[in-house]
Amino acid sequence: MSHVRWLDDDEQRTWRAFLAAQRLLSERLERQLQVDSGIPHAYYEILVNLSEVPGRTLRMSRLAEMSLSSRSRLSHAVARMEEAGWLRRTECATDRRGAMCELTEAGFAALGEAARGHVEAVRTNLFDQLTAEQVTQLREISEAVVRHLSDERTGPPAAVNGGKVS
Numbered sequence: 001m002s003h004v005r006w007l008d009d010d011e012q013r014t015w016r017a018f019l020a021a022q023r024l025l026s027e028r029l030e031r032q033l034q035v036d037s038g039i040p041h042a043y044y045e046i047l048v049n050l051s052e053v054p055g056r057t058l059r060m061s062r063l064a065e066m067s068l069s070s071r072s073r074l075s076h077a078v079a080r081m082e083e084a085g086w087l088r089r090t091e092c093a094t095d096r097r098g099a100m101c102e103l104t105e106a107g108f109a110a111l112g113e114a115a116r117g118h119v120e121a122v123r124t125n126l127f128d129q130l131t132a133e134q135v136t137q138l139r140e141i142s143e144a145v146v147r148h149l150s151d152e153r154t155g156p157p158a159a160v161n162g163g164k165v166s
Contacts, residue, residue: 025125025126026041028121028125029041029118029121029122029125032117032118032121033114033117033118033121036114036117036118037110037113037114037117037118039110039114042067042069042073042077043077043080043081044111044114044118045067046063046067046074046077046078046081046087047081047086047103047107047108047110047111047114048111048115049063049066049067050063050087050101050102050103050107051103051108051111055102056102056103056108057100057101057102057103058100058101059092059098059099059100059101060074060075060078060089060098060099060100060101061098063101078101081107084106084107084110085104085106085107086103086104086106086107086110087101087102087103087104087107088101088102088104089101089102090102
């Protein structure tokens with residue numbers, strides 16, 4: 001049996017504080033988006049990812065990677081947003097097996113409306129609670145963890161590549 005590297009008291013407190021903060025913040029942001037815009041956070045992230053690329057169009061497989069989502073979960077979400085008129089799926093011109101996902105004007109407008117409240121909620125619940133130095137530390141810590149965890153993935157998520165609030 002291998003040696004277990006137990007957390008010391010300080011690491012345990014840090015781990016539990018991190019878990020609580022992450023869960024509470026995620027719940028607060030999810031609730032804000034649902035109440036104010038009727039959009040789940042996962043859908044909001046998809047809209048953001050599409051809004052930030054040229055032509056507001058991405059291959060479905062790349063969109064799944066950027067959204068940290070499985071292809072089947074993404075496909076379900078895209079189908080729901082297609083019904084709302086926010087997205088449009090088309091065939092990939094260079095690969096018949098691939099599909100492209102495009103953000104429509106209606107989807108871009110829905111994102112714009114949702115973004116106002118969401119960005120304010122992110123600011124109020126996260127950034128207003130931190131000093132400028134803590135914001136830098138949080139970014140550096142988060143990027144280090146994402147780099148480590150992304151080793152098995154094809155590439156880092158958009159947020160690490162300079163993406164906007166999602």
